Amino acid sequence: MTRSQPRPAERPGTAPGPPVPRAGTGARRGPSEQTRRRVFLAVGALVERLDHRSVTVDAVARASGVGRSTIYRHWPSRQVLVLEAYSWTTNRVTPLPDTGDVVEDLRVYLSELAFCTSFGGAAPTVAGLLVDALEDAEFAVAFRRVLVGERRRAFATILARGQQRGQVRPDLDRDAAVDALYGALHHRLLMSGQPVDGPFVAALVDVVTRGLVARPADDGSAAAARTRERPRSAD
Amino acid sequence: MTRSQPRPAERPGTAPGPPVPRAGTGARRGPSEQTRRRVFLAVGALVERLDHRSVTVDAVARASGVGRSTIYRHWPSRQVLVLEAYSWTTNRVTPLPDTGDVVEDLRVYLSELAFCTSFGGAAPTVAGLLVDALEDAEFAVAFRRVLVGERRRAFATILARGQQRGQVRPDLDRDAAVDALYGALHHRLLMSGQPVDGPFVAALVDVVTRGLVARPADDGSAAAARTRERPRSAD
Structure with a gap:
């Protein structure tokens, strides 16, 4: 949690609040x-x-x-x-990847988030903040903007870059894709209590990137293939 | 906590607990x-x-x-x-669909769940029960088994039937697919506060069934038009 490297606002996960002079300006726009x-x-x-x-x-x-x-x-x-x-800490330990491959970017970012929530006080902190948000409508606004919103923007950025590179289908509903990816992680962490680990990340990325529908190339059975005839080929 | 075995298993979402004689048996295995x-x-x-x-x-x-x-x-x-x-109430209003088409079954079941969480005291009840579960490890076991577990089993049954019919790829990690589908719904309900409605269900089913990766047919100038070309209607 204490890894250090100065990060100017090069990515969407960065918390707002510009640096202000240390003292005496009276601007009071945020802490230094x-x-x-x-x-x-x-x-x-x-x-x-x-x-x-x-x-x-x-x-x-x-x-x-x-x-x-x-x-x-x-x-x-x-x-x-x-x-x-x-x-802020989560942003520091989950730099937004840019490998040139959307599937790899999602895998790296989800792995970082999974790692981040799997040690120290992270899972109870997320849970505790969620409890506070569920019981306090005013705090819920901050919770959604800061914690949920910054992570959602990171996923959306990865997907948008993938669309620019032609790796993500252009008609994708990015919001729903982020719901599925990020929601699955929180579902395990908070609702089901299942592990948030490497095999989970690999399986989740596989499902959300490839989809669950069988395509003709998935097996050799002609009958089976006919029932799921689709205009696009497998992967 | 005091019930013992599955009811006539007409569907996985059904809560367990066999009918017992109204009085006097001393078995005390569950309420009538x-x-x-x-x-x-x-x-x-x-x-x-x-x-x-x-x-x-x-x-x-x-x-x-x-x-x-x-x-x-x-x-x-x-x-x-x-x-x-x-x-129990959720099970009554979300009968497990069996239309013969896995995409349609997922759409129907998610729509029922979405409807179910969008009226009356449902969302605050889920939130309140989750808060209780996060603060009480013993209750968390019941919460995960009853509320989360029964819904997860319903999704898994839909997917398993789809695999038997050759509509779902055989190598799918069903757990991860359920995480993505069910997790997205809870993510909106509890974390992001976005609406859980028809357009959300349609977009989520689209992402998780088809996947987000662009396929060869998605390329080129007419990409957007071709992408929507599917044997089944998308909504």
Whole structure:
């Protein structure tokens, strides 16, 4: 959770909020990059050690060396602080891949997300934030915009690039494809409790990229082939 | 939690629990069909009128005419009662389709589920039960077995029938396909807050059955027109 590399806004997963001068401008548009980094790293470390509900603003202030009032000025609540820190950290460890192949990009990105949710306090943090969102309509807006929205944009970017390269069919409903890919991961993590691991990622990418319908090339049976006669060939 | 074996298995979505003699056998293997029906209908009506957390055993006893002690004998907690009633009701309004065409079966079943989660107290009930499951590991087991498990089995049955008919590719990972289909629905309902409606179902079935990868026929200037050329209508 503490891997470091400076990331300018080269990809859609990047949290908003431009760097502002450290002090004295009065613009107050957001914390400085340095403050965000110190605060978010402190939250990440605390989440790793504690339940995310135990990550108080006081504890973050102590761990980061950033004052309580500064934290409250930029993050209206403990929940939003944990949310933004979680999303920031996730973005750092799931750089948007660009291998030139949409199937490979999806596999890499899903593997990173799966890895990201499979260690430390990640799964309970997502679950806890979701619980908060389900019980608080105002926080739900932030939850959907930051955590869900940034990840959805990353998937959509991969798919759009694939369409530009002619690898993804042009009539694809990208939203539905993102629902299927990202939804499957959260379904396992939160609803079914099944493992979110390599075999899962491989199987999911296979289903969503190739589809589940049999095509003539799938077996040699002429009768079977006739029943699923389609204008396009297999893969 | 107190039921033991499958009912006459007319379909996988059907909740287990055989009818037992109304009284005096001492077997205590489960409530009678009549008791289950009265209790579950009462829970359903209360959930429609109130938040699911307000559905107390006392209120259910009053509304159903079934005694508190009988209810507690068969359902260990208010949570399990709401869970089983919700799943029972969902099964009643989402009969497993068997049209002979796997794409149509998926479309019908997803449409029923989507409809089912789009009215009354359904979405908040699913959300509330999930919150309970995320905060209570013991309840999570029941939640996954009853609510998630029964719906997953229904999808898997549709896919298995499709494989028997040669409509679904034999090498499909059915679990991953169910994750994508069912996960997408829950993702919208709980995570993204997007509508769970007819256009969503049509787009989701299209992605998961056909896949997102462009095939040779998708290329070229007339790609978009040719892509839509299919033996079955897409909606």
